[in-house]
Amino acid sequence: MITNEELEELLPEIIKHYGYDFTGxxxxxxxxxxxxxxxxxxxxxxxxxxxxxxxNQSFFIHFVEEVTVNVTEMxxxxxxxxxLRTEIIxxxxxxxxxxxxxxxxxTGEEVYSMAILLKEAGLLQKAILYATDLNxxxxxxxxxxIFPMSQMRQNSENYIKAGGRQEFSSYYTANYxxxxxxxxxxxxxxxxxxxxxxxxxxxxxxxxxxxNVLIYFDKDLQARVLQLFDKSLDSLGFxxxxxxxxxxxxxxxxxxxxxxxKDKIWRKKR
Amino acid sequence: xxxxxxxxxxxxxVIGGSSGSLEALLHILPLLDKRLxxxxxxxxxxxxQSDNGLVELFAxxxxxxxxxxxxxxxxxxxxxxxxxxxxxxLIEQDKTLSLDASAKVNFSRPSIDVTFSSAAxxxxxxxxxxxxxxxxxxxxxAMVYVKECGGKLxxxxxxxxxxxxxxxxxxxxxxxxxxxxxxxxxxxxxTSLGFRSLED
Numbered sequence: 001m002i003t004n005e006e007l008e009e010l011l012p013e014i015i016k017h018y019g020y021d022f023t024g025x026x027x028x029x030x031x032x033x034x035x036x037x038x039x040x041x042x043x044x045x046x047x048x049x050x051x052x053x054x055x056n057q058s059f060f061i062h063f064v065e066e067v068t069v070n071v072t073e074m075x076x077x078x079x080x081x082x083x084l085r086t087e088i089i090x091x092x093x094x095x096x097x098x099x100x101x102x103x104x105x106x107t108g109e110e111v112y113s114m115a116i117l118l119k120e121a122g123l124l125q126k127a128i129l130y131a132t133d134l135n136x137x138x139x140x141x142x143x144x145x146i147f148p149m150s151q152m153r154q155n156s157e158n159y160i161k162a163g164g165r166q167e168f169s170s171y172y173t174a175n176y177x178x179x180x181x182x183x184x185x186x187x188x189x190x191x192x193x194x195x196x197x198x199x200x201x202x203x204x205x206x207x208x209x210x211x212n213v214l215i216y217f218d219k220d221l222q223a224r225v226l227q228l229f230d231k232s233l234d235s236l237g238f239x240x241x242x243x244x245x246x247x248x249x250x251x252x253x254x255x256x257x258x259x260x261x262k263d264k265i266w267r268k269k270r
Numbered sequence: 271x272x273x274x275x276x277x278x279x280x281x282x283x284v285i286g287g288s289s290g291s292l293e294a295l296l297h298i299l300p301l302l303d304k305r306l307x308x309x310x311x312x313x314x315x316x317x318x319q320s321d322n323g324l325v326e327l328f329a330x331x332x333x334x335x336x337x338x339x340x341x342x343x344x345x346x347x348x349x350x351x352x353x354x355x356x357x358x359x360l361i362e363q364d365k366t367l368s369l370d371a372s373a374k375v376n377f378s379r380p381s382i383d384v385t386f387s388s389a390a391x392x393x394x395x396x397x398x399x400x401x402x403x404x405x406x407x408x409x410x411x412a413m414v415y416v417k418e419c420g421g422k423l424x425x426x427x428x429x430x431x432x433x434x435x436x437x438x439x440x441x442x443x444x445x446x447x448x449x450x451x452x453x454x455x456x457x458x459x460x461t462s463l464g465f466r467s468l469e470d
Contacts, residue, residue, distance in 0.1 A: 004363065004391075026341075028360035028388050029370040069372040212371045215341050215357075244341060244354055244369050 001035050006046045010034075010053070017054050020064065020134075021197050024221030033067040040066070061136075069216065070138050073154060074109045076211070077243050078161035081113060083263040085163050088238055089121050092206055098127035101205045101232065103196060104213035105131040108142025108189075109155075114209070115185040116159070116171060124188055130203065132194035139191045145181035147172075152179050196225045201232040208233060211264075212242035219249045226250040233268050240265045278365050279347050281308050281396035283459065284389050286382030288315040288404025290432025294452050295402070296331055299350075301456030304333035308463045309345040313353040313385045315378050315406065325352055341369045353380040360388040376408035386412035395420030398463070400455060402426045404436030410443055417445040424448045424455060 002010075004027060011023050022030060043049040052059050075081045092098050098118070102111045111131045118124040133139050147155075156168035172179040194202070196213065208229050214222050229239055230252045239247075239256065241264045247253040256266040287294065291314060316324070328350065329336040337343075339351040345365045353359040357369040358380050375381035386399050386409060399416050401409045403426055413423050423446045428434030430451045440446055450458060 026360075026362060026368045028362045028368045028391075029358070029372070032360065032370075032384070032388070033372065069370065071371055071373055215369045215371065219342060242371070244357060249342065 002031065002038055002046055002049070004031060007031050007034060010046075010050055013050065013054060014060075018057075018060060019198065020195070022067075024197060024218050024224075025216055026218055029069075029216060030067065033069070037063060037066045065135055065137050068135055069212075070106045070135070072106045072109045072212075073151065073158065074113045075155065075158035075162045075164075076110065076113075078158045080211075080240070080243070080263050080265075081117065081158075081162035083259070083261050083265065084114075084240070085117055085121075087259060087261060087263075088207065088240075088265065089117060089123065091238075092127075093121060093123055095206055096126065098123060098207075099203060099205045100127065100129045101203070101208045102129060102131040103194070103208060103210040103229070105133050105139075105142060105191075106135075107138045107147075108145070108191075109147070110209065110211065111142060111189055112145065112171075112181055112185055113159075113162075115188060116164070118188075119185065120164075120166065124184070127188055129189045130205070131189055131191050134193060134195040134197075136193055139193060143186065143189075143191045145183070145186045146178050147181070149174060149177045149179050196228065197221065201228055203232065204234050205232055205237060206234050207238045207240065209240040210242075211240065212245070214241060214245045223250045226252050230255070230268070235268055235270050237268050238265055239268070279309050279345050281398070281463065282311065282345065282361075282389055282393045283308055283398045283400065283463065284311045284313065284385055285400045285402065286313045286386065286404075286409045287402035288378075288382075288406045288408065288433070288436055290403030290405075291426075293403070293432060294426055295328065297452040298456045298459075299328055299332040299334075301453065301460070302332055302334060303460045305348075306334060306459065306463060307347040309347055310334070310350045311339065311345075311353065311359065311385060311389070312350060313359060313380050313382045315380075315382075315404070315408070316355055328352065339367050339369070341367060343367045353385065355380075358384040360384065361392045363392055365392065376406060378406065378408050382409035383412040387415050390416045390419040390421055393421070397421035398424065398459075400424045400426075401437055401440050403431035403433045405433045406436055407439045409436060410439035413440045414443050414445055422447050424450055424458065426455065427451045 015021050105111050118127050159168045172181045255269050259265045325338050334350050336350045338354050360368040389397050425437035425440045425446050427449050428438045
């Protein structure tokens with residue numbers, strides 16, 4: 001197993017070789033996932049792991065996929081999506097053109113959820129959903145819009161709890177063990193790699209969603225990423241975080257107010 | 271601004287439980303001395319939709335401060351932290367808390383194994399883990415690791431537990447220090463852990 005000290009040795013080497021900076025990640029969960037990777041890949045020593053990571057780029061890419069968390073589901077936290085539907089989307093409807101950024105979108109389930117909400121509000125045609133992640137492989141899955149059939153029951157339950165009134169299965173075609181989502185949804189999505197640690201702002205949005213990403217970052221990195229979001233939000237734009245995340249440690253907090261429902265959604269004051 | 275006195279705790283108690291352990295906790299909490307000077311973390315399997323009701327319920331049963339664990343919280347002596355639903359709860363070297371929404375472990379999120387192991391990394395011999403009633407083997411594996419790190423292990427008497435499977439799994443690992451009934455668990459905590467002087 002890898003010790004904390006060994007992890008501290010490895011992280012600067014990774015920056016030097018690949019430019020990926022994990023030094024702002026919370027250590028307890030990072031070391032846990034690096035150790036899970038170590039066991040899964042049957043490494044015999046820290047030296048072997050380091051050597052393989054630094055000598056073999058595809059092994060390193062695999063490492064990034066494994067040590068970043070890619071667990072997600074459609075309409076995760078249905079109450080949150082209900083609030084998006086009733087409180088936020090009516091505001092977005094007033095814009096001639098809607099730009100939304102899903103930062104750290106993983107395999108895209110939340111992006112498809114958003115597209116469904118917009119479609120039901122009759123707004124999908126004038127919207128673009130930018131979906132980014134540092135991990136290319138999950139973006140390819142997101143782009144394909146093909147998800148395991150086994151998840152559809154949970155997704156459908158969440159959809160109904162989030163106030164959905166259609167037949168959830170009308171959004172996909174079942175094909176053996178997979179559900180292929182309607183291309184009309186993904187046509188409005190733009191997928192791209194983006195590393196919140198090192199990449200900069202690339203557009204301005206009326207809504208940015210970044211849920212269950214900041215929990216993996218230390219306070220400094222959280223503050224930096226929130227500043228990046230601040231730069232990327234229109235005035236009066238909305239920022240949505242995960243159910244256990246907040247802006248409390250960020251210098252930008254005074255310029256935002258949490259919406260009245262107390263969901264984890266903040267609005268930029270000006 | 272709220273003021274917090276930051277005193278880094280020396281030791282930690284983590285209590286894990288699954289089905290039947292709510293009852294056990296409702297028995298233990300009222301018996302705990304209000305001067306108890308260690309942080310206590312409770313990791314309870316529960317369904318994802320349950321809200322803060324648990325925090326209020328526990329708070330009504332003890333004089334200790336009860337709160338849902340938030341990421342970056344600094345562990346404070348005399349405070350009871352409840353792991354939030356649908357996240358793993360971990361402890362950083364600086365004794366702050368971290369949350370993790372990665373895959374379930376032993377079909378559970380929060381997983382008792384995850385918190386026990388993480389706590390052992392930071393607190394070593396100053397960690398006490400207590401495993402209560404349950405129908406799941408979560409917690410038993412990490413107890414071996416806690417032992418290796420020098421921590422103390424207590425399980426609820428499987429005969430008393432509503433569901434004895436979970437404590438029994440731990441007992442089978444041959445590492446448990448004490449097998450106690452709920453009343454004895456409270457007594458053990460009141461006599462074996464640190465105290466705050468009674469100036470308030």
